[in-house]
Structure formats: C-alpha cells, structure tokens
Amino acid sequence: MAAATAEQEQEEAAAALAALLGPAAGGAARAGAAGAALSLSGSAAGRRLLAGRPALLAALLRLAAEPGPGPARAARCCLLNVSAEPAARGALLPALPSLLPLLPDGPLCGLLANLSRERGAARAVLRALGPRWDALLQALARPRPPPELGPLLCNLSQVPEGRRGLLDRSRCSVQRLLPFTQYRDSAELRRGIVGALRNCCFEHEHHEWLLSEAVDILPFLLLPLAGPEELPQEDMERLPPDLQYLPPDKQREEEPDIRRMLLEAVMLVVIGDEPPPGMENLLEVTIPPDVEQQLQCQDREEEEQRWWEPEQEPEGSSHEGPSR
Template structure:
C-alpha cells in the first residue's frame, strides 16, 4: 500500500471501518523488523498513529497504542516518537487519569522509551513540564485500585528506568517521602513478575548510588583512633607439621578353613492321603 494513500486513511475524518483497516495493517507491520524499518523511513505514519490514540473508537485507539508499543520497543524509533510524533505530552496527560482505559499501554510505552539515556532524559523533562513527579507515580503504583481498568504493573519498570537519573534517585531516597519504604512490600509480589522486577531494579539502582563507604570530614576524622601499626608476621615462628610414626600393627590371624559336613540324605516320608 502506498504511504500517501495509507496516510489519507489515518485521519480523524476517515470512516471508522476504513481507519480500522489502516490501523490493523500498521499493527501487523509494526510486529516485525522490516515493518519497523518502514516506519523509521516514513515517520509521518507514526505521527498519524499518535494522533489517532484519541480517536472516538476505542478499538482504533487501542490498536494505535499497540502500534506505539511495538515501535517504542525499537530504540531506533525512539527519537522519531519523542521528537517527530511528539507522543510524550499526550501520554503523560492521560497517565494519571484514574478512568483512562489505556493506562497500561501508556506505562508500557513510557517504560520502553526510558530504557536508554538518550530518551530517558527527554521523558524526564516532559514529566517536569506536565507536572508529573516520581512521587506521584509511586502513589499510583502503591494505591490498589487506582485505575480499575489498568493493573499499572509496568509502572515498576518505568520507575526502575527513571532511577538511572540522579534527580529521580534523589526523590526516591528522600527520607521524608518514604518512597523506598513504600516499595519494599512489592519485593515479594507474586501476582506480577513485571511489577516485582521493576521494584527490585529500582531499589538496586538506589543502593548502587550509595554504595561504598562515605568519606568522613576532617572533624569526624579527628575523633577516630589512629590506625594500628602492627609488625609484619614472623615466618620463622611458624612450626612445621608434626611427623607421626607409622603404626606397627600385628599381622592378620591365620584361621583354619572350616570343614562343613554335606547335607544328610533323608528318606521321603510315606504319608496317607487326606480324606475331605
């Protein structure tokens, strides 16, 4: 199908059935490498798909979100999605809506886009512009039933990816916010490996940020005792292992072989038959 012809079908004014065929075609296209390369060389298709995420038809909107999930899984398309298609404002706007039905898809897209620093930073800046903070994401993540139409499991990987940035780690490690404390119960969350793994990775990143001994100030160093100046060990004082003599055991006893008699040859008994 010609790109211009396909774009003409991806407009809000197009009949729903025609739009549905076009988005269905693009969804299949986005499921393989060749199709993703086609989207990379024709970024206007992703621009059109992004605009249709707000289509009145839930079926069409859902397919568009699924296309964006597939596209965001390819790092080569990240810049196209962020800069050309400008997906971030719309995604972040709907993310915190407790009645939005495609929040799980948004979490997945944002999780994909934040895996690598080149697009994690733009997502972080867009969060500031849209007034979406890590603390708010943690509130959503820890509030059971925040969105009855979404599990929000992919907020876990999103938080993990954001924790690679120092500013977000600072928020997570702020003792007044208790972010890490709120995440701890999900370390053993059995219902979703995605949620559990995201929390584990988040806490790991925060721990690595504070790994190793902290440097003490001069005043703190003054109050510590000086290191002990111990002499080197003397090797001449090490005793060799004791030499134990071999045990002098008596020879084994020479016992005679027993001569066992052959079995007796007894005659068979002649018993009368039993009468029943």
C-alpha cells in the same frame, strides 16, 4: 527498477494507512487501520518500516493521544512496539507532551520505558514528565498496576534525577515500592521495581534512612531470598524478626535476575555501611549445605546464560510490547 517500484508501493501504502488513521476517516476505517498497523508492528521488518515513515508515525501519535480504548489503544500498543526501534525514538520523544495526560496507561508506560533505556533519553523523559511523576507513583496503589510501570521506574532510576524523585522523603515513594518485591501477579512489574530499589541503594547518603524504621528496607530485600529451610535456633535469632520461623510453603524468588538485584541491593546498604543495631551478625548466619549447593548451582546456570546473551545496560530495563 524492481526495488524502486517496491519502495514506491510501500510509500503509497504507508500514505494510505496514515490517511485512514486520521479523524476524517470513519470509525470502522480507523479501527481497521489501527489494527493493521499494530499487526505490522509485530515483526522486526514491520517495525523498521513504520519507524522510517514520519508521516505514518505522526498519524499514529495523533490517534494514540485520544482517550479511551479501541483504535486509540491499538495505536498506543503499535507505538509501544515501534519504540523498540532506535530509528523511531527521535520522532517519538518530542511527541511525549501530547501523550502524558494518559498516564498511567500501560502501553504508554511501556513506550516511555523503551524511550528511556539510555541515560540521556531517561533525563529527557523525566523532564517531560514534570509533575506527572506523581501519577506514576499513585498507580502503584491500584489493585492491578500496569506491569509496564516496573521497567519505566527502573529506567528512570538509572540517573540521579530519577533516584532523587524516588528518594524524596516527603512523597514516601520508596515505601510505595517495597511491597512489590514479593508481588506475584507480574514478574515484569516485580523485576522493574526491584531494579529501581537497587538503583536507589547506590545513593550512599540515604542508607541510614533506608535502614531506619521510617523505611526498614532490609526485610523487604531479604524476604524474597528466604526459603522454608529450618535453621538452628541460634542462627534463627540472629535474623531480622520478619525472616524468622517462615512457613513451610515459603518460596524463594524464582527469577535469577531478580535474585541478583536483591543481593546487590543488600550488599550496597549493609556491607557498604556500618550495620544498624541488631544486624551486626547478619552475615555470620550459617547456610545449610544443601541450600548453599543449590544457590551455587543456580549462580553457575545464570553465569552460563549471561555468557551466551548480549551484554545489556545493567541499570536500565527493557520492555517488549504485545507484538500482535
């Protein structure tokens, strides 16, 4: 009896919250209701509660589709959190057309990233995006692109359709991604874009073009892995020009998963194919013993960390919302 009463009280509270999110409510009431929903979505129990209330999700979606900050942005942040719950994705995917005009809004990019974790859902998101795919790429030219854009591009690139979009030579899409392999303002954005580049390297028929002067992907993959160590001149001259005589304050990529994806991309485009002229001796460069020992230690630590963590889809990327 007590459980039934509690369930009824939750349903009544959800209905009241949905009504306060509607346009009939005043501005202050909508703002308060959106803030309450966002706070509720900050816990796993709250996300499950919201995910199981279709009427409340519909009210949040209607509010989130409105332009501008304030309650609409709070609703988008709330939906970003709720989209981490698989139970909510069935209701959120069909509602995408009403939200897509707001791209490249950061919380919306995060919402799409969560919805596209699985390959089938990634295809559905790509179909919904249609011509707005270009809006995502154009956002990379902003002074501060939304960090959530990285996981989204990574997830979309886990399917052939997404890789074709990034490898479209007429759009110069890959060239837009390359500078972000060393983007220091956001590890989330950097990680997602490196993941997208790694996924693109699975398309073997594009390797020659990726290694050509039109893209020149190799220095962008190798430079984050390089440190300030001095090499013998003979070994130094075997490296690409961009990797020679780096400054003493050059820092190697500190995120183990980003280093791993960079190395995977290098192996895909270089070891998997005949190296281009001038790169034949790349893999013969002598690594200083102290650097090799440090890298081996980092590899062991990463392997131990993966042992204790649950296995995740390697090609995709996840995003967690603000959880306020």
